[in-house]
Amino acid sequence: MATAETHSSDHAQPSQLLHAAIVPTLTKMTVPMIFGMIFLMMFNLVDTFFISMLGTQPLAAISFTFPVTFTVISLAIGLGIGTSAVIAKALGAGEQAQARFDGTVALIVSAILVLSLSVAGYLFSEPLFKLLGAQAQLLPIIDQYMHIWFLASVLLVTPMIGNAILRANGDTKTPSLIMGGSGLINAILDPVLIFGWGPIPALGVQGAAIASAISWVVGVILVLHILIVRRKLLSNQCRSQSFYGATRKILKIGFPAAGANMLTPLAMAVMTAIVATFGAPAVAAFGVGSRIESIASLVVLALSMTLPPFISQNFGAGKIERVREAYQKTLKFVLIWQLLIYLLLLAVGHWIALAFASESQVRELISLFIYILPLSYGLQGVIILTNSSFNALHRPMNALVLSVIRLFVFYVPIAYVGSLIADLTGLFIGAAMGNLFTAVVAYLWFTHELKRHSQQ
Incomplete structure (x- = not known):
């Protein structure tokens, strides 16, 4: 811990997380993450924009890759959650040597798991994408992109796990800079490699994959330099536990967290299928609503x-x-904040609908979405934060079960029943009610868990 304090003074140290005022500490940690995520989101949109300029077929081909890439990324996110929870708990208990060893194990294990998954994807790429419904003429374009993506995926997971190690140590500024920097490099290289520039030939979708791979290489170099040289947060020795023991701790949280992460797109696919029964304008409006x-x-x-x-x-x-x-x-803040966001959306909802849709029917449905569902975003925030807090308490199965309850006991079923009663209006109200019921369950369950730990 002394090393971390020596090498950085602009982030919250472990001792601050244990003793400093709660609200200023969380604010100091969260603000950099917000900016990092905004930049990353903007650069991802730029990536999609440049690929769309190649034409409909390349854009369609890339769309087929999302479920596969999301599966790999979900695994990496889950492993990052496990890594952060294990290391932060060790630091709180004063076990700095164990925390450094856990970080090293997390980087090695995540690289092995993601590489294994990606090699399997590389070898079975064609049958995999045929199974997803990709037409024969799109398969060569998909292969151009995914063969590079699969081989480079280990470069994606390393910065993600490295950032989780830094966050566990209370540093959120550095991960935000790495996220934003990598996204910026990707956005700059995209047009150069996709369309060609000077001696660099136009590589199409292959260029987009190479741009991503280069940005990940930079991320790997930066995060490893910070972890090993500047901060000395990694070690390959620990007397108190074995490599197997550390791996087991990380995967015990990481696998359920990855599973919970994968449930969301599954539930959204079911919701989209329900919405599709009301026609294409409804699907378009729901898609815009999801982006909102x-x-x-x-x-x-x-x-x-x-x-x-x-x-x-x-x-x-x-x-x-x-x-x-x-x-x-945090929950009190989120409920107030999301209420303000709802009021803002009500004020600008008409212009949002105009910006995203040319057909009057689609605009009306976007406005309907904005009037109803965002009212429950504060409750959805309660669910998301409770889920991540369960993982932080090393109760990953609670988090997974809560995700199942939210999506497949309340959210989707109540929305479906609502659609039968009052069409799309009923569906949106049902989805909002699903968030309400799950938020109540989440809060009561987590406070009960805290009470149990207090008694112990």
């Missing part, structure tokens, strides 16, 4: 990455009351 949701929930998503290290460190130190206070204050 991702932007409107940006602060919640940032908090879901900064609250867990705080909880894990204090949990490791036995400071359960501090965990409770941080959890409750």
Whole structure:
């Protein structure tokens, strides 16, 4: 810990997470994450924009890759959650040597798992994408992109795990800079490699994959330099546990977290199928609504990455009351914040609908979405933060079960029943009610878990 304090003074140190005022500490950690995520989101849109300029077929081909790339990324996100929870708890308990060893194991294990998954994807690429419904004429374009993506995927997971190690140590500024920097490099290289420039030939979708791979290489170099040289947060020796023991701890949280992450697109696919019964304008409006949701929930998503290290460190130190206070204050803030976002959406909803749709029917349905569903985004924030807090308490199965309850007990079923009663209006109200019921379950369950730990 002394090394970390020596080499960086502009981020929250482990001791600060355990003793400093809760609200300023979480604010200091969360603000950089918000900016990092905004930049990353903008650069991803740029990536899609340049590929769309190649034509309909390349854009369609890339669309088929999303379920596959999301599966690999979900595994990496889950492993990052496990890594952060394990290291932060060790730091809270004062086990710095164990935390450094856990970080090394996490990098090695995540690289092996993602590489294994990607090699399988590379070898069975054609039958895999045929299974997803890709037409024969799109397969060569998909292969151009995915063969490079699969081989380079280990370069993607390393910065993700490295950033999780930094967040576990209370540093969210550095991961945000790495995220934003990698995204910027990708955005700059995209047009150069896709369309060609000077002596560089036009590589099409292959150029987009190469641009991503180069940005990941830069991310790997940066994060390893910071972890090994500047911060000295990695070690290959630890007397208190074995490589197997550390791996087991990380995967015990990582695998359920990855599974929970994969449930969301599955539920959205079911919801889209329900919406599709009301026609193409409804699907278009729902697609716009989903994009609005991702932007409107940006602060919640940032908090879901900064609250867990705080909880894990204090949990490791036995400071359960501090965990409770941080959890409750964060939820109160999120409910108020998302209410303000809802009021803002109501004020600008008409212009959002005009910007995203030319048909009057689609605009009306976008407005209907904005009037109803965003009202429950604060409750959705309660669910997301409770889920990440369960992982921080090393209760990953609770988080997985909560995801199942939210999506397949309340959200989708109630939305479906609502659609039968009152068409799309009923569907949106049903989805909002699903968020309400799940938020109540989530809050009661987590507070019960904290009470149990207090008694122990």
